[in-house]
Amino acid sequence: MFYPKTPFYGKGLQLETEILKVNSGELKKILPWLCKAPRTTTYRINTLRTSVADYKVKLEAKLIALYGPKAPRVYGLKDLPEMLCISPLDTTENKYDDCRKELIVDTSCGAAVLRGAHIYAPGVLAMESGTQLQELVNVFADLPGKCKRGTATRYDCDEKIFIGVGQVLMQRHQLYNKEQPVSGIAVRMLTNLTGVPTLGDLSDADALLQNLPSMVCVRVLDPQPGERVLDMCAAPGNKTTHIAELMGNRGTIIAMDNSASRVRSMTGKLVNYSCIEAHLFDATKAWDGSTDRDSTAPPFASSSFDRILLDAPCSGLGNRPQLCCNIKQSKVLQSYPHIQRNLLSQAxxxxxxxxxxxxxTCTVTEAECEEIVSWALRKYPQLQLVDAMPKLGSPGLPLPDLDAAQCDLLQRFGPSHDNRLQNLDTVGFFIAKLQRASA
Incomplete structure (x- = not known):
């Protein structure tokens, strides 16, 4: 009823070794890790609006109101002074009770629940008849994806996994009314299998729920007030606003994305930062090599930026937990390095x-991480690797043309015994810092 054994809950993630580009020993270590949710919750505090100390007091008060004396600990890290961490809860109380009715969610919703989310109406696949408001239910995720939406009987499936206990806030007639579809929280989670506090998303103007490696990434960029910075693939804008906060909202940040819907969705986040300019533009065409004029809109002339963040489109295989059995096809996985090289060629x-x-990248494949760095160093001799500080991850994986010293300059967040912070459980991520030689 709980997390199945590795070969089972990794079903659909049994990738070919040549796709992941890691040796078989590394593959055996990565797969079970990918299928489990990170247990540490992290918030980035907007220090332009409030202090970390003040927000910590507010966050601790919310946790005490929810959990009383068992409230999880809130703490910070000196290398990321704008971040607060929330420790996991004791998981011994997350018990399955066969007397409760069952509720089934899809794998996307299930992954979010294991990260501390509540269940929104669209994620509820099945609810048993007679389930009442405020009733406690056992929540399961449907791994094979065979549960029909609106199912009213108990879903008989050996490949569903118990993920926690929730309290019903919407009934069947609300959830499955095609004429009047509802939105909002359908089930308030009380406990989940991972012990991640079930807070939903407390993000507001003062703080943002964000993965730790994403914050490290912007700290590695080290943007300074007054500089001109390009965020090549900016949506959803979380790293963009972090850049602005580290720059004290002084300078110019060009936030670029090729999707109109994604640009629209991040506009609300960017509106309070006068230094950010959002542009709907294809970053693979960002460089205009035919001109030396300064431009306020893309494409841009050579040598236009002091710093560039390329958080590249990728396979996303570092996003944990990976519960879905329908893993990306080999051809799709193999298409990402081509896009990443094109973007670097512009940057x-x-x-x-x-x-x-x-x-x-937020992935774990060598082809999208170390191999891209190796390619860039060969193609652009004016580039050199520099230390990606602060160093909270592990060194990069070795390649024939990346020596140990170079690998140590990289950061890879994964299930490595070399991880600098063993008590922090994060998503999979990769960071490389490159510097262009001075003229």
């Missing part, structure tokens, strides 16, 4: 001599 000439380029 390098846009960087001023002496400027900094940070390349990052």
């Amino acid at each position: 390098v000439p846009l960087l001023r001599p002496g400027g900094t380029l940070v390349y990052s």
